[in-house]
Amino acid sequence: MKAFTYERATSVEGAVTAAQAPGARFIAGGTNLLDLMKLEIETPTHLIDVGRLPMAEIVETPDGGLRIGASASNTAVASNATVRARYPVLSEAIVAGGSPQLRNKASVGGNLLQRTRCAYFYDTSKPCNKRAPGSGCGALEGLNRNAAIFGASHACIATHTSDMAVALAALGASVEVVGAGGTHSIPLLELHRLPGETPHIETHLAGGELITAVVLPPPPKGGQTYRKVRDRASYAGGLASVAVAGGQVALGMVAHKPWRAAEAEGALASGASPAEAIGKELAGASSLGRNDFKIPLVARLAAAAITEAKEQGQ
Missing domain, CATH: 3.30.43.10 (Uridine Diphospho-n-acetylenolpyruvylglucosamine Reductase, domain 2)
Structure with missing residues (x-):
């Protein structure tokens, strides 16, 4: 170090x-x-x-939503009574990620800004445009079993690994940010960037900006659920996940950012079955060989989660 x-x-x-x-x-x-x-x-x-700043409160907002301080631990959020009652998909997503020890220490703001677990990013002997811009992407022709199926580029095929962010994307959350120019709000779906030609620039935060809170709107009508698949039950990164909140669907571990399934949502609103709806979304997916399995995996996983949420909402 x-x-x-x-x-x-x-x-x-x-x-x-x-x-x-x-x-x-x-x-x-x-x-x-x-x-x-x-x-x-x-x-x-x-x-x-910034871990000891007074930014750990979880309080209801006047419009019936919830404001979660960025310093709140993942454990505090997942176990909060209001979160569990009104935003169960968020609690389920947090518990699905990391060990209890990590959740006890990890903050909400840090969870959103965690970096990819791509093996080429972590191996400094291998090329990685995210770690060393311009060096190339070793995963393109290498071990890309967990690569993105949405939004990737020739410069980077890594995935974002936060479970919590996927649930927040489905819930339509936003983040409060403080910087040299003052305070402003960013929709969570606009916080992270797709890789394009600059995968090392991962968010739309300006230099020195600090996330101070996550703000949730009132919970949507209908059931909520989070489902995740990984190779083993502990100490393993996810292969794919899905968060459903009413008619809102987000996918995880499939792109450089939490992926809001807008095509699937539109199909569901038009009366399509869960399988038909996620099929519409996956029509835009692409794979690289070793990660081909992700497309049928997401199809089954998302259809099951949407069905479960629908049954809860009845």
Whole structure:
């Protein structure tokens, strides 16, 4: 691990100011960043600890939604009574991701900003445009079993691994952000970028901007469920997941970002069966050989989840 300096922020404004310095990074739970620093994939020169800022409250909003502070732990969110009663898909998604120890430490803001688990990203001896822009994508002709089937480019076929973000995408969440220019809100679906020619630029956050909260609208009508498939029950990344909230559907581990299944939603609204609806979405999918299985897997997984949510809503 390369040497770095450290400070504990005492205010949001102070943290944002400190983050304007070159090489500065925020840290909260550190469950992803510290691992990457040990591998020298991430090499910040200055860490700003925001984990103790007063950003962990989970409170109802005047319109009947919910505001979740960015410093709240994943465990705190998943076990919150209001989340479990009104947004069960979010609780289920969080519990599906990581171990209890990681959920106890990981923050909401950090969960959204975690980086891919692509093996080529983690192996510094291999080319990776996300880790070293311009070096190439080793996964294209290599071990790409878990590669994206939506939104990929010749520069990167990695997937976003957050379970929580998939549920938030289905729920229509937004994130509150504070930066040098003040406070603003970003729809969660617009937070992450597709790879294009610049896969190393993963979000639409400006330099030094800090996520301070996630805001949920009132829960949609209908049932909610989260389903995930992985090779084994623990210590294994997901192969695919689906979050359903009423008529809203999002897919996980299939793209560079949480994938809102707009084609499937439109088909469902028009009276299509769950299988027909997800078939419409998957008509736009593409694979690379080793990840061909993901398309029929997502078809079965999503159809089952949509059916389950429909039955819950009756």
